[in-house]
Amino acid sequence: MSDKIKFSIDDVEIEGEVGQTIMEAADAAGVYIPRLCASKNLTPHGSCRVCTVKVNGRSQAACTQPIAPGIIVENDTDELKGHRRSIVEMLFVEGNHYCMFCEKSGNCELQAVAYRLGIAAPAHEYLFPNRDVDATHPEIFIDRNRCILCGRCVRASKELDNKNVFQFVGRGIEKKVAVNADANLSDTDMAGVDMAASSCPVGAILRKRVGFAIPVGERLYDAKPIGSEIESNRAENK
């Protein structure tokens, strides 16, 4: 029995492996599906909804939905791109995101996805929430102003570092990433080399004293838009 599963994304036939999610199969085939909370080597979370695709006409998170024979997946459509733009636009105004002086600029996935989706300016009124920073750790700086609650740090700490440094607390607009300690990050067993420190897609968790070391022009997304590295798989597969 073949362990390959055939299905289509935007009318292109894709061959995936049994047990893959739509996103995993799409990545392998060189089809980029935008995402923020999903990250290789981490359990899918399905929380940001940026990767929402239509599967046989129903909206599903591509990072959590397994592939099945013959499913028809819609990805790069005007309707879905519009939904993704709306989500990203809301993320920008929900926090305090100042790309112009953020050290993550050029390497930031939120910024890169926004550019890829054609977002040139904020679409909604800023909420200007009052969020705190935690600079107590000698190697790591937390700036919650830029947090998008993707939960990558929570999962990376548990799954890759075998620790339990981060956790969500609060509900709704009050939800935030907290540390599992009485007070600050310096009170945890977090180490500078932990994978959780490099898992953040935005500028919320940063290694200290290395900001702006990479010049403009050589940053991750200066030359090519986000997703290009996945799309290059398609060229190689041909």
Place this chain on the structure above:
Amino acid sequence: MTNKITIEPVTRVEGHGKVTIHLDDNKQVTDAKLHIVEFRGFERFIQGRPFWEVPVTIQRLCGICPVSHHLAAAKAMDIIVGVDKLTPTAEKMRRLMHYGQMFQSHALHFFHLCSPDLLFGFDADVAIRNVIGVAEKFPELAVQGVMMRKYGQEIIKMTAGKKIHGTGAIPGGINKNLSIEERDTLLKELDQQIEWSKGALKIAKDYTVEHLELAKEFANFDSNHLTLIREDGAMDLYHGNLRAIDKDGNKIFDQVNYQGYHEYIAEEVRDWSYMKFPFIKSIGNEDGWYRVGPLARVNACDFIDTPVAEEARKEFMAVTNGKPNNLSLGYHWTRMIELVHSIEKIKELLNDSDLQGEDLVLKGERREEAVGLIEAPRGTLFHHYKVNENDQVTMCNLIVSTTSNNEPMNRAVSGVAKKYLSGVEITEGLLNHVEVAIRAYDPCLSCATHALGRMPLEVKVVDCAGNVLDKKSTN
């Protein structure tokens, strides 16, 4: 009954400010002030931010000379990370960035902002006394202005990563060197830029010499002068120690390490302006105010270490027999001396292979407090920070160049208003004399501005009861 005239905003300066002129019953000017009416909060909201972010964040004070703030903050952060001397590549890249910005800023001011006054006359028809008028009547000059500014901006891009608000200078060094390709691109246009700079210097010099009588009666007043100075007394726009001289050229202090600037300089707050009034402590707030910028730098230095600029400095100083020149209109000439000096320095640097070095950043032992100073296009710029053990800024004090020139600009405004506006029918051309005096200082009110939207020129004559007696507007 007293009347009050308001010029708001002042035009052809960077940022927004206004002038109020008070007249008595006999139409005599009794008082005139330049107000910087907006408020900036950078010194407060930088608190709590990580120190390595500061050179990039703090430069957002301004879109005109952000490089100055970027470099002054970076110089302070060098000290915070325990680095007293940068690698040759890092220091020379920063200097190239700085001379590029000095070049483009001075070119912008001379060609775009002040040239209409000099070429057409202070009270020429306002319809032609503007940059469009210059472009029509003197097209070659207008093009030179644009191309020189572009050249400076390209240097900034190659050293800082972006033409405006770059990220090149980082604590302890720089994040890139200059590639051979970038260097050759700049070298290709260099000779043309040098020729144009000499031409601009000649225009400024000839204008001042031909109008010396006007310059002597127009906003001419004695003052102290403050600048950074190299250890051998040479002009140094990037680094040095502090020197202050009085109106006759006597040294008030010299070769002062600027880490202790607050022992020599203090700031006074006055209730009618958001801008502070700095003064030299040993003289006091009444007479301790001073000029900064091109005039102060040329007056206070012993020599300039590039040949064409040094020759020009000697010619300039000869006008006042070697003594400091206290003419506000002298700023234009000295600004063009510095324009030439900057392009001569750029030539030196482009021919220095250290710019292609790979050793970019140094580290040392962390410190908690630091001061960064630089000679910005408009004058001495002070950045002072304290950083806690968690790497967060806890204190920031900035004295921007235009702040130091606050009192001199007010003296200039008051002097010109009394001389030209007393007892006469006030016209737009006469009011422009006040603005010409301000423009000589090339103030960058952006560093203190927070205004949004369209800002038409409106002049109102108001009686003491607040009734508008007359009103003129550009709309």
